[in-house]
Amino acid sequence: xxxxxxxxxxDRSLLGRMLANLGWLMGGKGFxxxxxxxxxxxxxxxxxLKDFGHFSLIFGTSQALIAVAGFQTWRVVVRFGAExxxxxxxxxxxxxxxxxxxxxxxxxxxxxxxxxxAFYQFAEELGLNPELIDLAFWFNVASLWALVxxxxxxxxxxxxxxxxxxxxxxxxxxxxxxxxxIWLTGPSLTRFLIAWAAIDILEAVIYWxxxxxxxxxxxxxxxxxxxxxxxxxxxxxxxxxLITFCSATLEAAYRNGPLLAVGYLVGTRAxxxxxxAQQLAQGLAKLSTxxxxxxxxxxxxxxxxxxxxxxRKLIRQTSILAGAGSAVVVLIVLLAGRFLLELLGGEQFxxxxxxxxxxxxxxxxELASVAxxxxxxxxxxxxxSLASRAFAVIATAIxxxxxxxxxxxxxxxxxxxxxxxxxxIAMGTMAWLVLRSLVRADRLExxxxxxxxxxxxx
Numbered sequence: 001x002x003x004x005x006x007x008x009x010x011d012r013s014l015l016g017r018m019l020a021n022l023g024w025l026m027g028g029k030g031f032x033x034x035x036x037x038x039x040x041x042x043x044x045x046x047x048x049l050k051d052f053g054h055f056s057l058i059f060g061t062s063q064a065l066i067a068v069a070g071f072q073t074w075r076v077v078v079r080f081g082a083e084x085x086x087x088x089x090x091x092x093x094x095x096x097x098x099x100x101x102x103x104x105x106x107x108x109x110x111x112x113x114x115x116x117x118a119f120y121q122f123a124e125e126l127g128l129n130p131e132l133i134d135l136a137f138w139f140n141v142a143s144l145w146a147l148v149x150x151x152x153x154x155x156x157x158x159x160x161x162x163x164x165x166x167x168x169x170x171x172x173x174x175x176x177x178x179x180x181x182i183w184l185t186g187p188s189l190t191r192f193l194i195a196w197a198a199i200d201i202l203e204a205v206i207y208w209x210x211x212x213x214x215x216x217x218x219x220x221x222x223x224x225x226x227x228x229x230x231x232x233x234x235x236x237x238x239x240x241x242l243i244t245f246c247s248a249t250l251e252a253a254y255r256n257g258p259l260l261a262v263g264y265l266v267g268t269r270a271x272x273x274x275x276x277a278q279q280l281a282q283g284l285a286k287l288s289t290x291x292x293x294x295x296x297x298x299x300x301x302x303x304x305x306x307x308x309x310x311x312r313k314l315i316r317q318t319s320i321l322a323g324a325g326s327a328v329v330v331l332i333v334l335l336a337g338r339f340l341l342e343l344l345g346g347e348q349f350x351x352x353x354x355x356x357x358x359x360x361x362x363x364x365x366e367l368a369s370v371a372x373x374x375x376x377x378x379x380x381x382x383x384x385s386l387a388s389r390a391f392a393v394i395a396t397a398i399x400x401x402x403x404x405x406x407x408x409x410x411x412x413x414x415x416x417x418x419x420x421x422x423x424x425i426a427m428g429t430m431a432w433l434v435l436r437s438l439v440r441a442d443r444l445e446x447x448x449x450x451x452x453x454x455x456x457x458x
Contacts (some may be wrong), residue, residue: 050272052345076153076240080233081097118140254389259275319370
């Protein structure tokens with residue numbers, strides 16, 4: 001299949017565009033990281049270990065629900081929208097974007113029903129104070145209706161990561177200002193949760209406004225009900241959506257399940273300790289999230305508009321960059337993990353150092369594998385991403401069952417590290433096999449030989 005631009009130009013521009021997008025994201029997240037460290041320190045020091053544990057369990061449950069109910073529609077918009085944007089087919093892009101928005105609304109409704117069951121039927125298992133159940137439920141409802149998955153996909157498909165940086169800065173800056181105000185006027189768990197929910201809703205409103213301003217010819221109400229057109233424009237979108245939804249559910253189980261397991265198996269205080277270590281581990285490994293966001297959009301575009309050799313080189317370069325970053329993150333934690341925990345939470349949180357080390361080891365595997373999932377999705381092998389995610393969740397559950405009786409919250413953290421390693425091995429193996437099959441098919445095509453059964457599966 002011929003590509004429009006010469007390989008030499010594309011070879012330079014693929015990684016360059018991705019690094020430019022990464023630069024925008026790192027600039028925004030660097031600002032966000034500074035804000036989050038300050039407001040996290042205010043949270044831990046004003047609430048104390050037990051109330052921070054309650055905050056962690058409520059917030060962790062909301063993140064799990066968002067991951068499930070959000071349906072990861074941004075992946076659908078980027079995966080299928082990249083081609084529409086490339087060909088400037090704005091009506092098709094609009095139908096796809098509005099379909100994603102409707103799915104977000106459906107997800108919020110489903111999530112509210114799940115939240116009701118979780119907090120009014122299983123609050124005791126989560127270790128929540130009965131007085132906090134109503135507050136926890138309504139916080140989760142607000143978080144679910146503040147979903148920004150669809151507009152996030154729109155902005156990324158349009159390659160406007162600069163706009164995303166400014167919009168997403170609303171959350172860390174808003175939380176910092178709110179934390180300072182609450183700290184000065186009388187800190188309480190209720191005030192912090194209300195502020196967090198209000199800021200999330202504000203971000204969602206701004207994200208949709210910016211998506212509309214960036215692409216007014218696509219983001220129109222007239223596209224909302226044209227589901228048939230969206231399905232015709234994007235063959236295989238339903239299957240891809242279902243697979244990514246299942247993958248997102250498994251990812252939510254992997255990311256937030258261990259925290260809830262700590263609350264259930266060990267206790268609320270241990271959940272607070274685990275949450276701070278998890279927050280710090282995620283902050284240190286933030287490069288994986290940023291690189292994934294930049295890589296997913298660029299790899300999707302590269303598969304549509306670039307030669308196979310350039311596509312392979314982008315995967316390889318991204319993996320090398322991610323591997324180097326993962327080594328640096330582990331080294332930082334080994335040298336300064338205890339100091340960082342004491343700096344954020346005080347001496348009572350210093351006991352979380354072994355938990356932090358285990359979680360960062362798991363996060364380093366995630367960082368190292370950051371190019372694999374977008375590569376599999378862009379080549380129509382999303383099923384393989386789902387299979388590797390399921391393998392990781394199973395490995396994590398087995399690890400928790402093995403290590404928890406030995407080490408409590410630390411054992412749960414090592415279960416997460418085991419799951420991260422399993423995910424890296426499975427995803428890396430599948431990505432390597434798919435790339436080999438693509439190279440083989442490309443050689444046969446160039447030689448004029450029949451393609452056989454090299455059929456893409458979504």
